[in-house]
Amino acid sequence: xxxxxxxxxxxxxxxxxxxxxxxxxxxxxxxxxxxxxxxxxxxxxxxxxxxxxxxxxxxxxxxxxxxxxxxxxxxxxxxxxxxxxxxxxxxxxxxxxxxxxxxxxxxxxxxxxxxxxx
Amino acid sequence: xxxxxxxxxxxxxxxxxxxxxxxxxxxxxxxxxxxxxxxxxxxxxxxxxxxxxxxxxxxxxxxxxxxxxxxxxxxxxxxxxxxxxxxxxxxxxxxxxxxxxxxxxxxxxxxxxxxxxxxxxxxxxxxxxxxxxxxxxxxxxxxxxxxxxxxxxxxxxxxxxxxxxxxxxxxxxxxxxxxxxxxxxxxxxxxxxxxxxxxxxxxxxxxxxxxxxxxxxxxxxxxxxxxxxxxxxxxxxxxxxxxxxxxxxxxxxxxxxxxxxxxxxxxxxxxxxxxxxxxxxxxxxxxxxxxxxxxxxxxxxxxxxxxxxxxxxxxxxxxxxxxxxxxxxxxxxxxxxxxxxxxxxxxxxxxxxxxxxxxxxxxxxxxxxxxxxxxxxxxxxxxxxxxxxxxxxxxxxxxxxxxxxxxxxxxxxxxxxxxxxxxxxxxxxxxxxxxxxxxxxxxxxxxxxxxxxxxxxxxxxxxxxxxxxxxxxxxxxxxxxxxxxxxxxxxxxxxxxxxxxxxxxxxxxxxxxxxxxxxxxxxxxxxxxxxxxxxxxxxxxxxxxxxxxxxxxxxxxxxxxxxxxxxxxxxxxxxxxxx
Numbered sequence: 001x002x003x004x005x006x007x008x009x010x011x012x013x014x015x016x017x018x019x020x021x022x023x024x025x026x027x028x029x030x031x032x033x034x035x036x037x038x039x040x041x042x043x044x045x046x047x048x049x050x051x052x053x054x055x056x057x058x059x060x061x062x063x064x065x066x067x068x069x070x071x072x073x074x075x076x077x078x079x080x081x082x083x084x085x086x087x088x089x090x091x092x093x094x095x096x097x098x099x100x101x102x103x104x105x106x107x108x109x110x111x112x113x114x115x116x117x118x
Numbered sequence: 119x120x121x122x123x124x125x126x127x128x129x130x131x132x133x134x135x136x137x138x139x140x141x142x143x144x145x146x147x148x149x150x151x152x153x154x155x156x157x158x159x160x161x162x163x164x165x166x167x168x169x170x171x172x173x174x175x176x177x178x179x180x181x182x183x184x185x186x187x188x189x190x191x192x193x194x195x196x197x198x199x200x201x202x203x204x205x206x207x208x209x210x211x212x213x214x215x216x217x218x219x220x221x222x223x224x225x226x227x228x229x230x231x232x233x234x235x236x237x238x239x240x241x242x243x244x245x246x247x248x249x250x251x252x253x254x255x256x257x258x259x260x261x262x263x264x265x266x267x268x269x270x271x272x273x274x275x276x277x278x279x280x281x282x283x284x285x286x287x288x289x290x291x292x293x294x295x296x297x298x299x300x301x302x303x304x305x306x307x308x309x310x311x312x313x314x315x316x317x318x319x320x321x322x323x324x325x326x327x328x329x330x331x332x333x334x335x336x337x338x339x340x341x342x343x344x345x346x347x348x349x350x351x352x353x354x355x356x357x358x359x360x361x362x363x364x365x366x367x368x369x370x371x372x373x374x375x376x377x378x379x380x381x382x383x384x385x386x387x388x389x390x391x392x393x394x395x396x397x398x399x400x401x402x403x404x405x406x407x408x409x410x411x412x413x414x415x416x417x418x419x420x421x422x423x424x425x426x427x428x429x430x431x432x433x434x435x436x437x438x439x440x441x442x443x444x445x446x447x448x449x450x451x452x453x454x455x456x457x458x459x460x461x462x463x464x465x466x467x468x469x470x471x472x473x474x475x476x477x478x479x480x481x482x483x484x485x486x487x488x489x490x491x492x493x494x495x496x497x498x499x500x501x502x503x504x505x506x507x508x509x510x511x512x513x514x515x516x517x518x519x520x521x522x523x524x525x526x527x528x529x530x531x532x533x534x535x536x537x538x539x540x541x542x543x544x545x546x547x548x549x550x551x552x553x554x555x556x557x558x559x560x561x562x563x564x565x566x567x568x569x570x571x572x573x574x575x576x577x578x579x580x581x582x583x584x585x586x587x588x589x590x591x592x593x594x595x596x597x598x599x600x601x602x603x604x605x606x607x608x609x610x611x612x613x614x615x616x617x618x619x620x621x622x623x624x625x626x627x628x629x630x631x632x633x634x635x636x637x638x639x640x641x642x643x644x645x646x647x648x649x650x651x652x653x654x655x656x657x658x659x660x661x662x663x664x665x666x667x668x669x670x671x672x673x674x675x676x677x678x679x680x681x682x683x684x685x686x687x688x689x690x691x692x693x694x695x696x697x
Contacts, residue, residue: 025239033234057240061247068224069240071269075233087269088234099231 018042018050018100019078023069026058030089034073037090045102077101133340136184136256136292139177140170142359146344147335151316156283156293158313160305161320165331166352167296169205170320171258172198173356174294176207178256179217184292186256187219187248191264195220205356219248225268232271238278242285249291257286257293263307283312304336315339321347330469333359349471358475369519371395376488376523379418380411382584382593386569388576392550394487395521396573397514399545401528402554406565407586408527409433411554412490413442413449414591415525420452424487427459427480431496435460446589459484465496470509473497477513481520489517493527514547549573557583557605564606567593583609 022038024031035054042050057064057072067076071087077100090096097104135149144150151157151174161167168190175186190198198220199209212218221244249257262279269275286293295313300306310317317336322329332347350359375391377384384390392398398415402408412428419426428449430438435453438460442449452458461480465473481489491513497506510526517524526548545551551570556563568581583605584593597609604612 023240025243028237028239030235030237037234057243061243064240064244064247065221069244070223070225070238070265071230071236072239072243073236074240084231085229086231086233088232088236091234092232095231096233099233 016049016051017080018046020050020052020100021067021076021078022052022054022073023057023063023067023076024054024073026056031073033089033091034075037093037096038075041090041093041096041100041102045097045104135341136178137182138174139181140173140357140359141355142348142350143333143357146333146348146359147316147338148341148343151292151294152338152340153292154287154290155315156286156295156313157316157318158295158297158305158310159318159320160297160299160310162299162322165299165320165322166350166357167320168193168198168260169202169352170357171260171294171296172202172207172209173205175218175256175258176202176209176212177356179212184255185217185219185252186258187221187245187252187254187291188258188260189221189223189245189248190260191223191225192261194222205354207356216252219252219254221245221248223264225264227268227270230268232269235274237274238265238282241278242282245282246289249289255291257291259293259295261296261298263297263305263309266307279309280312320350328466328469330471349469351471351475353475353479369395370521372521376424377418377422378411379414379416380591380593382582383567383591386578386580386582386593387572392523392525392572393574394523395518396549397518397524397526397547398550398552399526399528399548400552400554401530403530403556406554406556407584407591408529408554409438409492410442410445410447410586410591411552412492412525412527413438413447416458416488416490417442417447417449417452419488419523420449420455420457423457425457425459425484426452426488426490427461427477427484427486429477429489429491430460430462431465431491431493433462435462438462444588445586445591459486470497470505474509474513478516481517481522486522488523488525490525491527493529495529511547545570550575554584557581562606566605 020038020042022034024034038052038054042052055063057069063069067074073087073089075086075090075096077084077086081101084099086096086099134153135147135151136153137144137150138147159167159170172188175188178184178186188198193201195209202209209218209220213220223241223244245257248254262282265275265279266272283293283295295309297305297307297309299319300308304310304317304319314337316338319334319336321332321334323332331350331352333350334347335343335345348359350357352358372394374394375387375389376394377391378387400408400411409432416426416428428438433441439449439453449458449460453460459480461476463473463476468476477489494506494510497509514524550572552567553570554565554567557566558564565584565586566581567584568579569577571577580596582593582596584591594609597604597612599608599612
């Protein structure tokens with residue numbers, strides 16, 4: 001995959017554990033919610049272990065076909081493990097964490113009920 | 119759309135249409151699909167929905183210079199390209215020429231995790247980008263219903279699909295949306311609710327083990343359209359909707375006449391043959407030489423420099439050639455010269471429509487002046503009576519419009535049920551109807567031929583007996599017996615009897631002639647006798663008269679001598695007194 005340079009990506013060292021690409025459509029409510037959610041999740045569970053790329057497909061419409069996007073927002077987890085696609089504004093934190101393969105272990109915040117943004 | 123509305127506002131409000139270029143479909147829809155609006159094509163599996171969509175795009179690109187976008191939800195671009203190569207559509211080339219864009223949308227439930235609210239803006243962006251990148255005027259969404267399998271949230275999906283169709287309209291692209299046929303509804307997901315401008319239903323039916331595909335325009339807002347179910351085919355050149363019969367009877371006619379191929383049969387027609395471009399039906403029971411009659415006609419056409427297609431539904435070409443050669447009809451020569459084309463196929467090989475399409479195609483390629491179909495009744499094994507009739511109507515119509523003389527043979531089984539087939543079925547469509555039948559007499563069977571009708575031409579009303587000889591068909595002269603026309607052995611008997619009678623009459627005449635001669639001779643002899651008798655009488659009488667004369671002479675000279683010796687007294691009449 002071509003490395004997109006996005007100012008929002010955190011300045012992490014090479015080969016972070018989690019590579020996440022979030023595709024959004026401008027500043028629609030769903031998109032802004034998704035951005036906020038993924039940022040919170042990353043900060044909370046993956047601090048220092050992730051690379052997040054946020055792409056506005058309004059700006060790069062050719063990516064929509066290349067990435068086979070249908071529903072927006074879409075979060076694509078490229079690594080670790082299998083590529084997974086998460087469609088939606090990422091408000092359902094348990095599902096997001098499960099899909100990302102993050103087990104909310106005890107050292108982090110409450111394992112059972114994470115507080116999603118509404 | 120907006121570009122067309124001013125024009126539409128002025129003249130009669132004609133709905134602008136985008137021609138599909140698909141054979142026959144534009145006729146049924148009277149010009150094509152609604153321009154700038156979505157059209158729903160629904161049908162069950164194997165109907166050719168995708169193909170119709172692709173053909174719409176390909177023809178649009180090639181014939182109407184309208185680039186198109188194909189968004190495929192089920193097949194990938196390479197698969198699609200491979201699938202339609204057999205139809206001569208080169209999708210890769212079109213893509214390179216920027217006339218077509220393929221976008222395969224991969225929907226897989228297992229890969230998608232719903233994590234909250236979303237919309238299908240991704241699809242919109244893809245489609246919008248594809249449309250704008252090549253300036254597409256046409257869009258095909260091949261089975262958008264696949265989305266329902268990938269996205270469980272129906273409410274979102276439905277509102278998004280509704281929005282998509284609305285968006286397509288705003289974009290002004292002519293779109294085809296294909297959908298799978300549902301139980302009791304047109305589409306499985308009720309898409310017909312969203313696409314309300316034009317709905318076309320494709321159907322794939324198997325009746326008696328023969329598949330026929332049919333197309334129906336369920337609705338077409340703002341336009342009239344053909345309402346029937348039209349058979350269509352997937353041919354080597356794409357979809358062909360059939361056919362399109364011209365609904366009016368306005369074909370040009372020719373007053374030229376073509377020979378039947380049998381001189382004596384020509385004589386039975388007032389103008390010595392069939393009208394060019396007319397249709398001829400030869401009906402008869404089994405074994406009444408219908409094929410031979412048909413072959414004679416084909417032979418004649420070819421010998422007159424025409425071209426003929428012979429559709430044989432019963433015999434293989436080789437068999438036909440051999441059999442006809444046995445009656446001195448040499449079809450092989452015409453075949454070699456390229457004037458004759460024998461197309462032999464079992465009627466059950468394909469559906470009626472396929473036969474019709476084959477015929478259309480061959481007629482277009484071969485450009486014949488005459489077509490022979492032997493026999494049409496075999497087609498009934500393929501469809502029911504109504505279907506066969508409608509197919510034949512279309513066929514006859516097609517041939518007439520093209521000015522092709524057509525000869526059909528039909529098998530009838532005496533007074534059986536199929537008589538109706540010809541009575542009601544085709545006979546009213548054909549111009550000339552020749553009936554051949556068995557004239558079964560005592561201990562033998564003979565063939566009789568009569569003309570039941572011949573439009574626009576005087577024709578003989580006689581039933582002529584004919585023989586199939588090694589020189590072809592020979593019509594025999596009419597022999598009238600005491601009980602009407604006689605045939606076969608009774609014909610021979612009648613002829614022999616007549617010959618005997620003639621002989622007797624002749625002998626009688628000769629005898630009478632001799633009698634006259636004899637009489638004449640007797641009379642002449644009598645006359646000679648009488649004349650001889652008369653001559654002898656005349657001779658006798660003349661003798662007597664001569665004697666008398668000489669006697670008087672002698673007497674007179676004697677008196678003169680006496681008078682000279684005795685001179686008379688003066689004044690005395692001596693001579694008298696001396697007598």
